[in-house]
Amino acid sequence: MTDLYLRTTIEQDLRDACPFLLDDDGNWLTDTAQFSLSVIGAIPPTYAMNEDGTPGEMSDPGDDRFHANLRVLDDAVLALVPPQVVLTSEPGAPVRQWA
Amino acid sequence: MPQNILAGDDRATVKAKIDAILAYGGQSAAGNNDTTVATARLNEIAAGFDRPGLTDRMAGATALSRINALNGGPSWAGGADLYADFTTGQYWEAGFPSMGDRLNFTRSTSALMLGSAGYQSFAAGELARIDGVGAQVAPARTNKCTNRNANPVDLAAMTKTGDAAAVLSVVDDAAKLAEAGLSGISTSGKVYKLDNSGGVGPASAAANGSVGNLNTHAFSAYGRGGSGYLKDNFAGIPNTEVQGKFASSANYRRLTRIASATNAAALLQIGADAGQVVYFILNRLEEGSFSSPPIITTGAAATRAGDLLSADLTGKLTYGVAGFIKVDLRQPSVAGTFPRLLSINSGVSTDEMRLLHQSGRLRFEVVSGGAIHSGHDLGPWQEGFQTIAIAATVGFSMARRVSSAAPAALAPASIPSVNTLGIGGYGFNTNGNTFQINQKLALFYGSPSKPINQAFFDEVYAKAVAA
Numbered sequence: 001m002t003d004l005y006l007r008t009t010i011e012q013d014l015r016d017a018c019p020f021l022l023d024d025d026g027n028w029l030t031d032t033a034q035f036s037l038s039v040i041g042a043i044p045p046t047y048a049m050n051e052d053g054t055p056g057e058m059s060d061p062g063d064d065r066f067h068a069n070l071r072v073l074d075d076a077v078l079a080l081v082p083p084q085v086v087l088t089s090e091p092g093a094p095v096r097q098w099a
Numbered sequence: 100m101p102q103n104i105l106a107g108d109d110r111a112t113v114k115a116k117i118d119a120i121l122a123y124g125g126q127s128a129a130g131n132n133d134t135t136v137a138t139a140r141l142n143e144i145a146a147g148f149d150r151p152g153l154t155d156r157m158a159g160a161t162a163l164s165r166i167n168a169l170n171g172g173p174s175w176a177g178g179a180d181l182y183a184d185f186t187t188g189q190y191w192e193a194g195f196p197s198m199g200d201r202l203n204f205t206r207s208t209s210a211l212m213l214g215s216a217g218y219q220s221f222a223a224g225e226l227a228r229i230d231g232v233g234a235q236v237a238p239a240r241t242n243k244c245t246n247r248n249a250n251p252v253d254l255a256a257m258t259k260t261g262d263a264a265a266v267l268s269v270v271d272d273a274a275k276l277a278e279a280g281l282s283g284i285s286t287s288g289k290v291y292k293l294d295n296s297g298g299v300g301p302a303s304a305a306a307n308g309s310v311g312n313l314n315t316h317a318f319s320a321y322g323r324g325g326s327g328y329l330k331d332n333f334a335g336i337p338n339t340e341v342q343g344k345f346a347s348s349a350n351y352r353r354l355t356r357i358a359s360a361t362n363a364a365a366l367l368q369i370g371a372d373a374g375q376v377v378y379f380i381l382n383r384l385e386e387g388s389f390s391s392p393p394i395i396t397t398g399a400a401a402t403r404a405g406d407l408l409s410a411d412l413t414g415k416l417t418y419g420v421a422g423f424i425k426v427d428l429r430q431p432s433v434a435g436t437f438p439r440l441l442s443i444n445s446g447v448s449t450d451e452m453r454l455l456h457q458s459g460r461l462r463f464e465v466v467s468g469g470a471i472h473s474g475h476d477l478g479p480w481q482e483g484f485q486t487i488a489i490a491a492t493v494g495f496s497m498a499r500r501v502s503s504a505a506p507a508a509l510a511p512a513s514i515p516s517v518n519t520l521g522i523g524g525y526g527f528n529t530n531g532n533t534f535q536i537n538q539k540l541a542l543f544y545g546s547p548s549k550p551i552n553q554a555f556f557d558e559v560y561a562k563a564v565a566a
Contacts, residue, residue: 001207023530024448030239031405031529036207038241038402044309044363049258049332055364069402071207096241099208099394099403 002078004070005087005094011041011066017082021070034074040067040096069096177562179422179541181410181520185234186538203526205407210237211284211392213536228406233427235392236523238438238532239405242383242394244367245308249381249395250287256307256398257291260332262373265295265302272378275323279351281380284393290380293327295371303370305332306382308400310360317390318367319355320382323348325375330368335361338370347375354379355390389430391534408537409526412443413518418545419492420452421556423501423563424522427484427536438533440487441540442521448531450515452491454498456480456533463498465491465511472496472511478503484538488563492551501564508553539566 008014015022021037023029028039046060072078176182176191183190183198190198212228212235228235242248246256251269259267273288282288295302310316310331318329318336325347328338336343336358343356354369367384371377381393394403424441437455444451449469455462461477475498477487486501496509519525522540524532543559545551 023528027530029528029530031205031207031407032527033203033205033407036239036402036404038239041311044311046307046309047364049260049305049366051260051263054334055332055362071404073205073207094399095245096400096402097397099210099242099401 002072002075003098004072004081005091006068006070006081006085007087008066008085014066014068014085017085018080020077020080028068034072034077036071036073036098038069038071038096038098040069043067043095067095069094069098071098177541178543179562180415180544181422181540181542183234183540184538185229185540186231188229201410202522203407203409203411207404208402210403210406211394213392233536233538234408234522235534235536236406236408236532237391237403237534238524238529239402240385240387240391240394241400241402242385242396243308243311243400244306244382244384244396245399246306246382247397248306248383249285249393249397251289251291251380252287258305258307259293259302260305260368261302261370262295262298262300264297264299265293265371267304268292268294270378272380275351275378276380279321281321281351284395285380290378291369291382293369293371293377293379295325296374296376298371298373300373301328301338301370303330303332303338303368304379305366305368306384307366308384308396309364309366310384310386312363312386313359313361314386315357315359315388317355317357317383317385317387318343319353319385319390320367320369320379321351321393322354322369322377322379323351324377325371327369327371327375327377329354329356330370331358331360331362331365332368333360333362333365335359335365338368351378351380353390357388357390389534405529405532406523407526407529408522408524410520410522411518412520415544416443416514416517418547418549419490419495419514419551420542420544421488421490421551421559422540422542423486423488423559423566424454424537424541425484425486425539425563425566427538428480428482429534429536430482437531439521439524439531440533440535441489441523442519442525442531443517444519444521444525444527445515445517446519446527448525450517452489452514452517454487454489455531461487461500463487463489463491463496465496465514467511467513467515472513473509475506475509477506486539486563486566488556488560490551490556490559492545495552495556497553497556499560501560508556541566 043063045062047055048059050056181192195201270292272290276282329343330336330338440454442453451466463475465473473496477500489498523535
């Protein structure tokens with residue numbers, strides 16, 4: 001089992017690079033016997049909160065690029081993932097993990 | 100008692116001996132699940148049909164085949180070719196003595212499941228979620244909260260807002276967690292405590308991790324103590340709506356609010372009314388129209404993978420199929436994705452016999468080469484326990500929800516060539532998954548001696564009623 005962090009400029013780039021992650025209707029495949037995919041999309045900004053509960057200043061601008069986590073169960077899938085969509089180093093604090 | 104068929108037996112004697120054996124449902128004796136002796140006797144009976152002078156051999160063989168006696172099936176399987184009772188762990192299919200030998204389970208992460216007595220328990224990755232309540236099949240879900248929602252150690256990723264007098268802390272509440280069946284998950288015994296006893300206005304604890312979009316989300320947690328509410332921090336979901344309010348309770352129970360935020364950056368907030376103290380744990384923010392079993396977070400959002408539950412049917416349904424499924428249906432994951440209760444397919448949705456949710460209705464359809472050859476409307480989609488019987492072969496298809504009116508039979512021009520049984524979805528991916536708890540499943544394979552027709556469907560429906 002291998003966990004990959006995927007990132008492209010826009011969603012279509014990942015669709016084009018990894019068509020095996022889509023079903024016949026163009027929907028992302030979340031789970032098969034070969035892999036699991038968790039689509040994150042853009043990482044939204046984070047806001048500090050005021051004492052009255054209203055959102056305050058933006059504390060993190062987020063990331064507009066398209067993100068997804070791929071858990072590979074069958075090593076044959078690894079050869080299908082173009083290296084340019086894979087983060088070369090694991091994020092220090094990934095925004096999403098596998099349960 | 101042995102029931103050997105003798106060369107000199109007349110037909111009445113043969114029939115009496117068959118009846119004597121079948122009185123035990125194919126077993127060698129009442130309560131004895133070893134079918135070896137009975138099977139041997141029945142095989143002798145079958146051979147006996149070849150004796151000169153017997154002219155109705157096919158009728159006798161058909162009767163034996165229908166009750167599956169020649170295959171040695173146990174009586175509790177009701178003559179099915181494939182039978183599974185997920186509540187008791189009983190499984191039958193010729194050549195596959197146990198459920199684990201036959202059914203394929205895949206899930207790439209661990210998961211919590213609703214166990215018997217309402218307790219939550221773990222199923223490790225790749226293990227089926229089967230407990231006393233049945234086999235749980237669900238789509239993937241992500242908990243977008245980023246705090247430590249099961250065993251908090253501090254207030255990281257949590258923010259207190261509202262009345263300045265309120266105090267948010269992490270405290271021990273092990274006894275109450277144990278009473279709620281949550282101590283196997285919240286192993287440290289620690290929970291969040293929002294003490295607003297000195298407040299004159301509401302106070303909230305917000306968990307980091309935004310909704311990310313304006314789709315429908317389930318805001319949920321286990322909570323106890325005083326009255327309060329679930330909301331978001333952008334006032335898109337006010338703390339005064341009846342749906343989000345919860346009353347005081349001495350014991351933990353699941354708090355849930357289904358709503359759409361008005362800002363993609365909105366967070367889950369759990370509030371305490373003025374003067375109240377609220378304890379909570381296992382908070383989660385999931386995209387979807389219902390709250391699923393808890394997903395543990397340890398400092399980041401976390402995705403629980405979907406369940407794949409399937410069996411190989413290669414070469415078994417040439418002559419069609421009949422059967423039933425008894426299931427506790429929850430809401431489908433996403434409207435418009437046509438989630439399947441049951442899918443018998445060839446690895447693609449263009450060749451499929453399927454029980455599915457479509458436009459608020461439950462339907463059974465036979466699809467071959469992408470064309471729908473028959474479609475049975477079984478009425479509005481319903482949550483909760485129900486049993487549905489189905490049958491399909493060339494020239495005949497039928498489906499009926501138990502206790503509902505019988506629909507008209509249809510006559511599909513063809514049925515697809517299939518090789519996969521998917522339970523709770525396609526079986527080959529989770530895009531068609533529903534959230535459902537499966538209790539019983541039975542399939543009867545058609546054959547020249549066991550034709551799938553109205554009379555046989557009626558027999559299967561009767562078994563579904565009794566299941």
